[in-house]
Amino acid sequence: MAQKTIVTAKKLFVFAACMFGFGYVMVPIYDLLCDVTGLNGKTGEVSQVEAEAKHVDMDRLVTVEFDTNVNPALPWKFKATEFKMNVHPGEIAEAVFVVENTSDKPVVGQAVPSVVPALASLYFDKTECFCFTTQLLKPGERKEMIVRYVVGSELPENISTMTLSYTFFKAPDSDDVVVSETESVKAISTKS
Amino acid sequence: MSEAVIHDDHDDHHDHKPTGIGRWLFSTNHKDIGTMYLVFSLIMFFIGGAMAMVIRAELFQPGMQFVDPQFFNSMTTVHALVMIFGAVMPAGVGLANWMIPMMIGAPDMAMPRMNNMSFWILPFAFTLLLSTFFMQGGAPAGGWTMYPPLVLQLGDGFPFLIFAVHFLGISSIMGAINIIATVFNMRAPGMTFMRLPLFVWTWIITAFLLIAAMPVLAGAVTMLLTDRFFGTAFFDAAGGGDPVLFQHVFWFFGHPEVYILVLPSFGIISQIIPTFARKPLFGYASMVYATASIAFLSFFVWAHHMFTVGMPLAGELFFMYATMAIAVPTGVKVFNWTATMWKGSMTFETPMLFAIGVLFMFTLGGFSGLMMGITPVDFQYHDTYFIVAHFHYVLVPGIVFGIISGVYYWMPKWTGYMYDEKLGKLHFWTSAISVNVLFFPMHFIGLAGMPRRIPDYSTQFTDWNMIISIGGFAFGLSQLILVWVVIKCIRGGEKATDEVWEGAHGLEFTLPSPPPFHSFTTPPEVTDATAHS
Numbered sequence: 001m002a003q004k005t006i007v008t009a010k011k012l013f014v015f016a017a018c019m020f021g022f023g024y025v026m027v028p029i030y031d032l033l034c035d036v037t038g039l040n041g042k043t044g045e046v047s048q049v050e051a052e053a054k055h056v057d058m059d060r061l062v063t064v065e066f067d068t069n070v071n072p073a074l075p076w077k078f079k080a081t082e083f084k085m086n087v088h089p090g091e092i093a094e095a096v097f098v099v100e101n102t103s104d105k106p107v108v109g110q111a112v113p114s115v116v117p118a119l120a121s122l123y124f125d126k127t128e129c130f131c132f133t134t135q136l137l138k139p140g141e142r143k144e145m146i147v148r149y150v151v152g153s154e155l156p157e158n159i160s161t162m163t164l165s166y167t168f169f170k171a172p173d174s175d176d177v178v179v180s181e182t183e184s185v186k187a188i189s190t191k192s
Numbered sequence: 193m194s195e196a197v198i199h200d201d202h203d204d205h206h207d208h209k210p211t212g213i214g215r216w217l218f219s220t221n222h223k224d225i226g227t228m229y230l231v232f233s234l235i236m237f238f239i240g241g242a243m244a245m246v247i248r249a250e251l252f253q254p255g256m257q258f259v260d261p262q263f264f265n266s267m268t269t270v271h272a273l274v275m276i277f278g279a280v281m282p283a284g285v286g287l288a289n290w291m292i293p294m295m296i297g298a299p300d301m302a303m304p305r306m307n308n309m310s311f312w313i314l315p316f317a318f319t320l321l322l323s324t325f326f327m328q329g330g331a332p333a334g335g336w337t338m339y340p341p342l343v344l345q346l347g348d349g350f351p352f353l354i355f356a357v358h359f360l361g362i363s364s365i366m367g368a369i370n371i372i373a374t375v376f377n378m379r380a381p382g383m384t385f386m387r388l389p390l391f392v393w394t395w396i397i398t399a400f401l402l403i404a405a406m407p408v409l410a411g412a413v414t415m416l417l418t419d420r421f422f423g424t425a426f427f428d429a430a431g432g433g434d435p436v437l438f439q440h441v442f443w444f445f446g447h448p449e450v451y452i453l454v455l456p457s458f459g460i461i462s463q464i465i466p467t468f469a470r471k472p473l474f475g476y477a478s479m480v481y482a483t484a485s486i487a488f489l490s491f492f493v494w495a496h497h498m499f500t501v502g503m504p505l506a507g508e509l510f511f512m513y514a515t516m517a518i519a520v521p522t523g524v525k526v527f528n529w530t531a532t533m534w535k536g537s538m539t540f541e542t543p544m545l546f547a548i549g550v551l552f553m554f555t556l557g558g559f560s561g562l563m564m565g566i567t568p569v570d571f572q573y574h575d576t577y578f579i580v581a582h583f584h585y586v587l588v589p590g591i592v593f594g595i596i597s598g599v600y601y602w603m604p605k606w607t608g609y610m611y612d613e614k615l616g617k618l619h620f621w622t623s624a625i626s627v628n629v630l631f632f633p634m635h636f637i638g639l640a641g642m643p644r645r646i647p648d649y650s651t652q653f654t655d656w657n658m659i660i661s662i663g664g665f666a667f668g669l670s671q672l673i674l675v676w677v678v679i680k681c682i683r684g685g686e687k688a689t690d691e692v693w694e695g696a697h698g699l700e701f702t703l704p705s706p707p708p709f710h711s712f713t714t715p716p717e718v719t720d721a722t723a724h725s
Contacts, residue, residue, distance in 0.1 A: 004377045005302040012369040016403050023411025023441055027426060030437050037504055071430065112429050118502055169430030 038122040043113050043164075045132070046125040046150070056090035057153040064151065066095060067165035074170040075103035076137065081144075089123075089153035097130065097145045099168070101137035108171040110134045113164065120162040123152035134171045217312075220304030221709060222289045223606075225311050229286025230599070232314060234675070236278030237592075239322075241668050243271035248664035250647050251657050264647035265333035270321070272336035276453065277360045278318055280587070283595045284456035285310075285367045288395045291602060292371060294700035294707060295389045297380025297716045302373035310366035317359035324349030335645060337442055338413065340427040340435050344420050354417045361406040368399035368406075380699070382718035386480070389698050390473060393480050394459030397487045398452050404491070405448035412441040436501050443494035451490045454554075454586065455483060457594025458525060461547040463698070464601050465529050468544035469536030470695040475528040482521035482528075489518045499570045508567040515565035519558070526555055541693070542616030546597030549589055549624050557585030560635065575645075578638025584631045588667075589624070596623075596674065603681055604688035608706040611681040615673055622670035629663030 033039060064087055066080035077100040087093045101107055111131040115121035126132075130145035137143060151162075210218070219225055246267045250258050259267070289307065293300055301307045324331040329347010332338070338353070346353065375388070375396050388396075415426040416438070425431020427438045466473045473479065495503065495511040503511075529551050538544070560582040564570050573579055596619075604610050633656040642653045649657065688705040699716060700707075 002302075002377060005373045008373040008376050009303060009306075009369050012372060012403055016365050016369075016407050018407075019404050020407035020411050023408040023444075024415075026408075026441050026444065027415075027437065030434070030440060034434070037507075039504065039507075110430060112432070119504065167429065171430070 038115075038118050038120070043115055043121050044125045045129075046127055048127045048148075051092050051125065051127045051148075051150045054090040054150055055153050056088055058088055060089055060153075061086045062089055062151050062155065062159070063161040064093070064095075064149075065161065065163040066097075067163055068097065069165065069167040071167060071169045074109050074168055075105075075107065076101055076109060076168055078166070078168050087151055089151050089155055092127065092148060092150050095147045095149070095164075097147065097166070098142065099130075099135065099137065099145060100142040101139060104139045106136060106138050108134050108136050109168045110171040111166045111168045113166050116163045116165065117159060120155065120159050123155040124162065124164070125150055125152065131166065218308065220300075220308055222293050222301045222304070222307065222711070223707070223709070225301075225307050226286045226288075226290030227606075228311050229282045229289060229314075232311075233279050233283035233286060233595075234678075236274050236282070236318065237671070240271050240274035240279055241671065243267045243274065244664065245668050247271065248661040251649070252661040253658070254649050254651050254654055256648060259647070261647045262330060262333055265335075265645065266325070266331040268645050269332045269334065269336050270325075273321060273332070273356075274318070275587070276336070276449075277357075278314070280453050280591055280595070281360075281364060282314060284395075284398070284453070285364070285371075287391075287456065287460070287595065287598050287602075288367075288371055290606065291700060292374060292392055292395060293378070294703060294711045295392050295698060296375060296378065296383050297699050297712045297718065298374060298378035299710045299712055301370050302378055303370045306366050307370050310363045310370065313359050313363040313366075317356045317363065320352045320359065321356035324352050327352070337439075337446070338416065339442075340416060340419065340438050343416060344427075350420060351417065354413045357413045358410055361410040364402050365406050368402035371395055371399045372403075380712065380715040380718050383699075386477065387718060387720075389459075390462035390476070390479055390483075391456070391459035394455040394462070394483055397483050398455045401448045401452045401455070401487050401490070405445045405452065408441060409445035409449075412438060412445065415441070436498075439498045439501060440494065443497045444491070446497060447494045448487070448490045450583075450586070451487055453591050454594075455487070457550060457554075457591045457598075458483065460594045460598035460601070461529065461550050464543050464547040464597055465532050465551075467601070467693050467695045467697070468541060468547075469533045469538050471532055471536040473528070474531035474534075475524070478524055479528055482524040485521040486518055489514060489521070493518060496565055496567075496570070499567050500574045512565060512567045516562070519562055519565075522558060526551065526558075539694075541600075542611070542613060542620055543597045543601035545617065545620040545624075546593045546600065549620070550594045550597065553589030553593070553624075553627070554586055554591075557582055557587075557590050560585065573638065575643055576638040577634040577642045577644055580644050581631050581634035581638055584634070588631065589627050593623070599674075599678070601693075602700070603678070604692045605700060605703075605705050605707065607681050608688055608704075609681055609683075609685035610688050610692075611677050612685065615677045615680070619670060619673040619677060622673065623667060626663050626666035626670055630660055630667050631663075633660050633663075 034042060063084055065084040066082070068078045068080055070076050070078045079098050081096040081098060085093060085095060099109075113129070113131050115124050126147060126149045128146065128148040130147065135143070135145070147164075149164075216224060216228060219228070246259060247264065250256075250264055289301065292298075322331075327348040329349055331349055332343065332346055332353045334342035334346065343353075344350070375392060379388075415424065418424040419426055419428055419433070425433040427433045427435045429435065462473055462479060493511055493514045495507060496515045499508060499511070540548075560578070564573050564579065564582060600611060600616055637653045637656045640653070642649050690704055691701045692705060693701075699712075699718070702716065703711065
C-alpha cells in the first residue's frame with residue numbers, strides 16, 4: 001500500500017471520528033438554541049428580586065392555563081387547584097398544585113415543565129417551583145405545592161393565552177434515593 | 193522479503209485466481225468483492241421485497257387479514273432498514289468496487305483488505321438485525337427512523353438493532369474511505385479530476401457524504417443505547433432530555449443519506465445516456481458542480497422532515513428555502529441529461545430504457561418532494577401515503593432503476609456475454625408499468641388522508657389500496673425476471689465485444705470482456721480524446 005494512500009485514509013478516519021463527536025456536540029448546541037429561541041418550551045428561572053423589579057402592565061390581561069400529566073410509571077395523582085388564571089404581565093402570581101402518592105411505597109418524582117406556545121416560554125419565568133427539585137412522597141401522602149411565576153411585559157401582543165404544562169416522571173434514581181432514605185430512617189430509629 | 197517477491201510473481205499471471213470458498217472469504221480483489229456486494233444486495237432486495245409483499249397483502253382489504261399490528265409495524269420498519277442499508281447502499285458500493293478501478297485505470301482498490309472487511313461486516317450486521325424477529329418483544333416496530341421514546345420500548349431486540357446500525361455504519365465508512373483513497377491516489381496518468389467519468393465523481397461525493405453523515409447516526413443510536421441501559425437522559429424528558437433532539441440528530445444524518453442513496457444512481461445514468469444517445473454528456477462541469485452543491489446543501493435542510501414538531505417561523509422558512517434551493521442543482525442535472533439526448537442518435541437497449549425511466553420517474557418524485565418542502569402544505573402531507581409515494585418514487589424508479597440500468601449496462605463487461613435483450617426489455621416494461629400502478633395511486637390516498645404505518649384503513653381507501661397491492665405483487669414478480677437474466681448471462685450467450693456498446697467510451701471499455709483479474713497492471717495514458725464518456 002502506497003504511503004499516500006495511508007495518509008489519505010488516516011485523514012478520513014480522523015474526519016469520521018470528528019463527525020461522531022459532532023453528533024454529541026449537537027446536544028449542547030440544541031440546548032443552547034432552545035434557551036435562546038424558546039424552541040422546546042422550557043421555562044426560565046429568575047430571583048424574587050428580579051421578578052419584583054419588573055414593570056407591571058395593568059392594561060393587559062394574559063390567560064395562563066395549567067395542564068397536569070403523570071407518566072404511567074409513577075403511581076401518583078397530580079392536579080392544579082385552578083384550571084386557569086388571568087394575570088397582568090409583570091405581576092408575580094402564584095398557582096397551587098396538589099400531588100398525591102396513591103401507592104404503598106415512598107416514591108421520588110420530578111416534574112418537567114413546558115410552555116405552549118413555545119415562543120411564550122421566553123417571557124415566562126418562575127421564582128419558585130416544585131419542578132426545581134425532586135419530590136419525595138411517602139405512601140398515601142398528599143402535598144400542596146406552589147409555583148410563583150411572572151409573565152414578562154415584553155410578551156408579544158399576539159399572545160393572549162399560554163399553557164403551562166407539567167409532567168411528573170418517576171425520578172431516574174428514584175429507587176436508590178428511596179432505599180437510602182429508608183435506610184437512614186432505620187439507622188436513626190435503631191440509634192434511638 | 194521473499195514472500196513479497198513470490199507475490200509479485202503471482203501477480204504476473206493475470207488470470208490466476210484463488211479457488212473454492214476461500215476465493216470469496218479472503219478475497220482482496222475488487223471484482224470479486226464487487227460481485228459479493230451485488231449478490232448480497234440482490235438477496236436483501238428480495239428479503240425486503242418479501243416484507244413489502246406482506247404489507248401489501250395486509251392492506252389489500254380494510255380490516256385485519258393476515259398479520260397482527262405489531263408484526264405489520266415490524267414489516268414496515270425492517271423493510272425500510274433492509275432496503276436502504278441492505279439493498280441500495282451495498283448495490284452502490286458493489287458497482288463502485290467493480291467499476292471505479294477500471295474507470296480510472298487502476299489495478300485494484302487502494303486498500304483491498306479493508307475492502308474485504310467492509311463487505312464481510314454486512315452479513316453479520318443483517319444477521320443481528322433479522323435475528324430480532326425470533327426474540328422476546330419481536331423485531332423493531334417503531335419505524336426505521338428509530339424515534340424515542342417508542343424505540344426504547346422495543347424488547348430484547350433493541351441492542352441488536354443498535355449494534356446492527358453501528359456495524360452498517362462502520363462498513364460503509366470503510367467502503368467510503370477506500371473509494372476516496374483509490375480515486376485520489378490511483379488514477380492513471382492524465383486522468384485529471386475533471387476527466388473522471390461522472391460515475392466516479394458522484395461516488396467521491398457520496399463517499400464524503402457517508403464519512404460525514406454515518407458517524408452522526410452512530411452517535412445518535414449510541415445515545416439511544418446509553419439512554420436505555422446506562423441511565424443517560426439525552427432523549428428522556430424525565431431526566432431533562434428532549435425526544436425532539438433525536439429527530440434533529442437523526443435527520444442531520446438522514447437527509448445526506450438520501451443523497452448517499454441517489455447520487456450513485458445519477459452517476460450511472462450519466463454514463464448510460466451519453467452512450468445510447470451517442471453524444472458526449474452535456475455540461476460535464478456543471479454536472480460535477482451540481483452534484484457537489486446538492487451534497488453541500490443536503491446538510492442544511494434536515495428539519496424539513498420534521499416541520500410538524502413545532503418550530504419557530506424563522507426556522508420553518510429557513511428550511512423551506514434551503515430545501516427549494518436543492519431543486520436548482522437537481523434541475524441542472526435533469527436538464528443536462530435531457531440536453532444530452534437532444535438530437536442524439538438514440539437507441540433503446542435495456543440500460544437506456546431504465547435510465548430514461550430514472551429520468552422521468554425520479555423527476556416525478558422530485559416534484560412531490562418540492563410540494564412537501566413547502567412548510568404550510570407539509571402539515572397536510574406529513575405521515576400520510578403522500579410521503580410514502582414521494583420517497584418510493586425517488587427510491588424505486590429513481591434509484592433501484594438506476595442500479596438495474598447500471599447492472600444491464602456493465603453486465604456484458606463483467607461476464608463476457610450479452611444478456612438476453614428480449615428478457616431485459618420485458619423486465620423493463622413490466623417493472624415500469626407495475627411500479628406506477630404501485631406507487632402513483634398512493635399520492636391520491638395520501639392527499640385524501642390515509643396515514644402511513646397503520647395496518648388498517650377507512651373503507652373509502654379500499655379500491656385504490658387493492659390496485660396498489662396488485663401493482664405491488666406485479667412489481668415483485670417482475671424482479672424475478674432480473675434474476676433469470678443475470679443467471680442466464682453468467683452461464684453464457686452471445687460473446688460481448690470489448691466496447692460492448694457501439695457508443696461506449698471510457699477506460700473500462702478498453703479492457704477485454706470479461707476483464708482480467710487485475711484490471712490495469714500497466715496504467716493507461718489518458719488524453720482529452722479518450723476522456724469524458
